[in-house]
Amino acid sequence: MPQYNPPLRDMQFVMHEVLKVTDEFKAIPKHADVDVDTINAVLEEAGKFAAEVTFPLNISGDDEGCKLDKTTHEVTPPKGFKEAYAQYVEGGWAALSCDPEYGGQGLPFVLNQCLYEMLNSANQAWTMYPGLSHGAYEALHAHGTDEQKKLYLPKLTSGEWTGTMCLTEPHCGTDLGLLRTKAEPQPDGTYRLTGNKIFISAGEHDMAANIVHLVLARLPDAPQGSKGISLFAVPKFNIGKDGALGSRNGIYCGGLEHKMGIHGNATAQMVLEGAVGTMVGAPNKGLAAMFVMMNAARLGVGNQSLGLTEVAFQNALAYAKDRIQMRSLSGVKAKDKPADPIIVHPDVRKMLLTAKAYAEGGRALAIYCTL
Incomplete structure (x- = not known):
């Protein structure tokens, strides 16, 4: 039978005996009180969650895979995934290294790194559902308006909502200067997005109440190439001024990819048909804003x-x-x-x-x- 034992001693050795991380933290006021006992306690609980909650779902999740209802465009993850995510949220793991201003615990990001190493060992397909949310959080934290931060960051911090990164299109992947998704400005300051995105990890699921898609698109008068790309926050469900979720937005899953080893993750083909979104950052500067999330994703990979x-x-x-x-x-x-x-x-x-x-x-x- 497959097995997984969290390498806690190895992590503690690197952190405490090689890098002496608590000495580094003392020079950072917001982390000055993080001591060895705190680090070890977080690592032990993270390892327990990975080994006891997500690891048992790894093989069954890959065997079962995700199911797409082509009528409603809803995706159902494998059995047990939703319940495991609820435990993840309840345990406060999504908030581990997020800003306390938005409900985060404010712990050093290095603990998030160790948490996700263990989660990836235990069940990579499951881990990809919350995995991109922190990158979306960071991009919005760095480039979002005050209104966007107030709207999105508390929910991404708590894990009530998840995030995705929508870059690739059927005709372009690495060369994002070729993307065609359009964003039409509206009188109320929002934008209507139309286009197609592919290979979107955790693009559609029912594990969280809402999904915040960060989408690259072009304005009508945008310059050609990568200098004409803007970034937009496009929620799965429209959000009222009071924060309440409303009707389904015009972004939905048109199909699922079946990637070896991660059948339990909804690798989605996303269709945008007049989806309502708000701009993140400045016009035509979307790639720079998205690189905050892309760099986080590179660490994640x-x-x-x-x-x-x-x-x-x-x-x-x-x-x-x-x-x-x-x-x-x-x-x-x-x-x-x-x-x-x-x-x-x-x-x-x-x-x-x-x-x-x-x-x-x-x-x-x-x-x-x-x-």
């Missing part, structure tokens, strides 16, 4: 690799201890068995040590980069 490396190593190690094949070159090791476990063979040991080195080195780099 690296963290996915780290998490998967760790869980792959753990299961390879367990298999190497259990699988018997031939005898050790230095003599019989398992006298009560017809062959020795393959962990005794030099090449197998070399591969396991290489995987362990990548995991430990990647963890040290990730923690260093997020200090």
